[in-house]
Amino acid sequence: EAGVTQSPTHLIKTRGQQATLRCSPISGHTSVYWYQQALGLGLQFLLWYDEGEERNRGNFPPRFSGRQFPNYSSELNVNALELEDSALYLCASSIGTSGGTTDTQYFGPGTRLTVL
């Protein structure tokens, strides 16, 4: 069974541009989570999607947004990129039966975003 996949692996953008990151969950999983891991910092929760709807978001500005498609894959968009947005962005999926963060999450390999 395929795991969580993310694309691209690496992404280089310049300040002010927009970045789009993609995530495909494990087959059968309806929940997708996005996390940011900036260099030297811990993981921070960004967004949670379930059944096509945004269920929760972390303490990030509105220029971080996303969506979940009918096939449960998800996109994270970061507008007006700033240097401090450089980070590893991780996507995770879960089966979504009990809801929220009490399901085991399976992580993708991440997208490393560099903003120059």
Next chain:
Amino acid sequence: KNEVEQSPQNLTAQEGEFITINCSYSVGISALHWLQQHPGGGIVSLFMLSSGKKKHGRLIATINIQEKHSSLHITASHPRDSAVYICAVSSSDEKLTFGTGTRLTIIP
């Protein structure tokens, strides 16, 4: 003060040693997760627990809800166990809050 504190931040041990990593949290939780992150960034979920103890191979996780504390133990440690171990808690606001991680290095 961080809501999730891990100790130690770094741990170096000889192969075969018994390893303990600690996690304390200050909020009410619905579950606690232990994650393993290898160099390059890949993360594996090791355990999710809300009470008691879980065991998987050489890994054991315990949680004491009253004391707001969890431990991850590794028996007969091996160099391939070298990784960053991260504790995360699920709270009532349905967000995962992460500790800063413990970097474990096992020397052959």
